[in-house]
Amino acid sequence: MDFRCKVLGRSRDPSRWNSQDVSGGAASHAPLCTRSRGGPGSDQAHSWMLVTSQALGTVWRIAKGSVMLAASCLVAALCYFRRMHCNFGHWLKWWIGYLQRKFKRNLSVEAEVDLLSYCAREWKGETPRAKLMRKAYEELFWRHHIKCVRLVKRDNYDALRSVLFQIFSQGLSFPSWMKEKDIVKLPEKLLFSQGCNWIQQYSFGPEKYTGSNVFGKLRKCVELLKTQWTEFSGIKDYHKRGSMCNILFSDVLLEYKLYEALKFIMLYQVTEVYEQMKTNKVIPSLFQLLFSRETSSDPLSFMMNHLNSVGDTCGLEQIDMFILGYSLEIKIKVFRLFKFNSRDFEVCYPDLLPREWPEISLLTENDRHYHVPVF
Numbered sequence: 001m002d003f004r005c006k007v008l009g010r011s012r013d014p015s016r017w018n019s020q021d022v023s024g025g026a027a028s029h030a031p032l033c034t035r036s037r038g039g040p041g042s043d044q045a046h047s048w049m050l051v052t053s054q055a056l057g058t059v060w061r062i063a064k065g066s067v068m069l070a071a072s073c074l075v076a077a078l079c080y081f082r083r084m085h086c087n088f089g090h091w092l093k094w095w096i097g098y099l100q101r102k103f104k105r106n107l108s109v110e111a112e113v114d115l116l117s118y119c120a121r122e123w124k125g126e127t128p129r130a131k132l133m134r135k136a137y138e139e140l141f142w143r144h145h146i147k148c149v150r151l152v153k154r155d156n157y158d159a160l161r162s163v164l165f166q167i168f169s170q171g172l173s174f175p176s177w178m179k180e181k182d183i184v185k186l187p188e189k190l191l192f193s194q195g196c197n198w199i200q201q202y203s204f205g206p207e208k209y210t211g212s213n214v215f216g217k218l219r220k221c222v223e224l225l226k227t228q229w230t231e232f233s234g235i236k237d238y239h240k241r242g243s244m245c246n247i248l249f250s251d252v253l254l255e256y257k258l259y260e261a262l263k264f265i266m267l268y269q270v271t272e273v274y275e276q277m278k279t280n281k282v283i284p285s286l287f288q289l290l291f292s293r294e295t296s297s298d299p300l301s302f303m304m305n306h307l308n309s310v311g312d313t314c315g316l317e318q319i320d321m322f323i324l325g326y327s328l329e330i331k332i333k334v335f336r337l338f339k340f341n342s343r344d345f346e347v348c349y350p351d352l353l354p355r356e357w358p359e360i361s362l363l364t365e366n367d368r369h370y371h372v373p374v375f
Helices: 003-010 012-035 042-101 116-124 126-144 159-170 176-180 183-192 195-200 213-232 239-248 251-279 285-291 300-304 318-328
Strands: 111-112 149-153 329-338 346-349 359-364 372-373
Touching: 111 116, 111 159, 116 126, 116 149, 149 159, 159 213, 159 239, 159 251, 159 318, 159 359, 159 372, 176 195, 183 195, 183 251, 195 213, 195 300, 213 239, 213 251, 251 285, 251 300, 251 318, 285 300, 285 318, 318 329
Parallel strands: 329 359
Antiparallel strands: 111 149, 149 372, 329 346, 359 372
């Protein structure tokens, strides 16, 4: 027993043995406890993981902020370029329109367009008036063989413009009475031969009064009409006349002078017939109707109450169309589309005329604005 105790290195004294055993046991178990709690390497790995996690979080926050900032900048840039694109589009459209208005001829009588296509574009819907107009245009197309139409600028000169365009484009010659007289001298003739000093109150469209200068202005207008009419009537080629019409009817100032000349020719004819009536001569029925009205009982009242307003506040009335046709010695056939299916659908100004007078055709939807039909 003692031998085993010695061999084992233990004391016989239990108290001593216990103390040694306890101390030895504590010493022998201490490294195991220490290893179970982790050593310095484990703390270092944990620290590296924490630092790495914090770094990744920081990098992610920075990357997320950068992406959001880049996205915001991209959206702002897209909005800016979109606004610039819209502004540039408006600016470019304005300049294109300006250049077109500046360098393109503004024709007061437009090029030919298909009659039925124009009707379909202008008269849509199922209203009674739209249906009536479509039937009237179909009547022109199928029965009267009108295939196209030339639209005329809508103003208070359009009736005169439509008639003069037809005269020039067809190359019609002077009326017989114009061949016998020098129409350039007609303004002075009214003043000195017939004592019509009231002619000084003649208005040139929007111009209300020109005083003593009216004779000079009328002379220039009538002279221009004579020159242009002579030139167009001498051209035999239809296409050349058409090209010259496009040039003439894109010059506003020249146009208005020609229309004022036509107005004066009408006034001259009214004055001539009125002088014949005073000598008890037989006058055409249309002038009897004209002088029977209170507003046109004589040339002065006709000029003041009707003719001076033409080109300014109103166009030609039906009685004026009769006088225009009579003065120019042409038959003005007008298709009044709003009178379709009535006896007034197709009328002539004047209605009673010599057979040798040439004929021109117009169409109207309301007796105020006229267009040129093309057969």
